[in-house]
Amino acid sequence: MRARIRGGDKAAFGELFDDCAKSVYNHAFRLTANWSTAEDVMALTFLEAWRLRQRIDPEGGSLRPWLLGIATNVARNVRRAARRHDDALARLPRGEEVPDFADEVVGRIDDAERLAAVRQAYGRLRRQEQDVFALCVWAGLDYAQAAEALGVPVGTVKSRLSRARKKLADREPPPDPRQVVGDLGPEKEEIR
Numbered sequence: 001m002r003a004r005i006r007g008g009d010k011a012a013f014g015e016l017f018d019d020c021a022k023s024v025y026n027h028a029f030r031l032t033a034n035w036s037t038a039e040d041v042m043a044l045t046f047l048e049a050w051r052l053r054q055r056i057d058p059e060g061g062s063l064r065p066w067l068l069g070i071a072t073n074v075a076r077n078v079r080r081a082a083r084r085h086d087d088a089l090a091r092l093p094r095g096e097e098v099p100d101f102a103d104e105v106v107g108r109i110d111d112a113e114r115l116a117a118v119r120q121a122y123g124r125l126r127r128q129e130q131d132v133f134a135l136c137v138w139a140g141l142d143y144a145q146a147a148e149a150l151g152v153p154v155g156t157v158k159s160r161l162s163r164a165r166k167k168l169a170d171r172e173p174p175p176d177p178r179q180v181v182g183d184l185g186p187e188k189e190e191i192r
Helices: 002-006 010-032 035-051 064-090 106-123 127-138 143-150 154-169 177-181
Strands: none
Touching: 002 010, 010 035, 010 064, 010 127, 035 064, 064 127, 064 143, 106 127, 127 143, 127 154, 143 154
């Protein structure tokens, strides 16, 4: 399949999408905490993967780690762009604000608070620790796959994950992010 994708075979790339879209989406959701943004990250990830298909190593196993590495970088770029957008909006003159109806949805408050606690604890980690934590814990990659996705040695992945776990253990433990997020698929299931 790697050779077919490197050669521009659209059907092979479609198979890759079918096999990995859910995993990429879930990873993107865990990084962004927003299903709509996660959908954008997933789409941009596959667009970038198609553009970078010539860089695929001809030998190897699953392309999932490679895709999750791309998704990690895309999510970082999307967050950076969102910050710039928010900064630009903050500089605009303020008019009368219209309340967002989504804030009135009572059934999501508990999940939003738990997800915020997870995101806050996650936000205390250094960027490299966040990347490794997201790939190994949330996406379920092993050390070698995470190392491949990030382009770093396996030992670096192990030490970053160890530091991240220690930092998170030193604080009051947040809820398990897998329980907060659940198994979200490309159908855009929302937090229950």
